[in-house]
Amino acid sequence: MKHRKNSLMEKTMTVLYRLIAAIVFMSLSACSSLYYSGLEKIGIPKRDLMVYRVEKARDTQEETKEQFKTALEQFTALTDFKGGNLEATYKKLNGEYEASVKKANEVNKRIREIEDVSGALFREWEQEIGEYSSATLKRNSQQKLDATKVHYQQLINAMKQAESRIEPVLSVFKDQVLYLKHNLNAQAIASLKGELGSIQSDVSALITAMEKSINEANAFIKTMESK
Structure with a gap:
């Protein structure tokens, strides 16, 4: 009997959690719709907002790329540490790590913002295509939407x-910062030296991906502005 009660309670809680999640999702969607409607009333259409958010995401990625370059420089400099205040050096390195985390979160936020406004824009565009009475205009608009997508x-x-x-x-930055924090000595520096090649490779791949993304953003902005 006790097992059945627990099972029933678990099922009830699962349904409740799903209901709450659905309500939250609908509330957020409603808030987004009201937000976009409010902007359009003051002359800012979704299309312009989308371009603006892509520009912000591009700029954030540029800043993030530079931040990771700076962090790598600090890691590299630490491997050549030959004396001095190691704790102060650790604090500087940790500061670069925390700044990198902050930029990473900002990149995530910018991407989510683009996805949100693009979804709203494309839904509106699809709906308005259905309102055309001219087959030619309808076809042209659909082609533009498909190309934009x-x-x-x-x-x-x-x-x-x-x-x-x-x-x-x-993850690698965090591991090395923590290890240095717990072992402020030559052994910790030696450990960083051993990982430096891998860190450099990872950062290089990140920078390459960032630059590709930035180029795609510039191309997209140019395309949107020419339509």
Whole structure:
């Protein structure tokens, strides 16, 4: 009997959690719709907002790329440490790691914002295509939408590919910062030297992916502005 009660309670809680999640999702969707409607009332259409958010994401990726370069420089400099205040050096390195985490979170946020507004824009565009009475205009608009979706997918794929390169680098940075924190000595420096080649390779791959994403963003912005 007790087992049945527990099972029933678990099922009830599962249903409740799903209901809450659905309500939250619908609330967020409603909030987004109201937000976009409000902007359009003051002359800012979804299309312009999408371009703006792509520009912000591009700039954030550029800043993130530079931040990871700086962090790598600090790691590299530490491997040549020949004396001095090791704790102060650790604090500087940890500061670079925390700044990198902050930028990584910002990249994530920018991508989610683009996905949100693009979804709203494409849904609206699809709906409005159905309102055409002219077959020619309807066909032309559909072709433009299809082309925009292709360019958008190229952009978002590049951004997510770059984003996926961030976490492995952060994990290595974190490990090394923690190890240095717990072992402020020559042994910890030797450990960093052993990992430097791998860190450099990971950061190089990240920077390459970021640059590709930035180029895709520039191309997408140019395409949107020419339509």
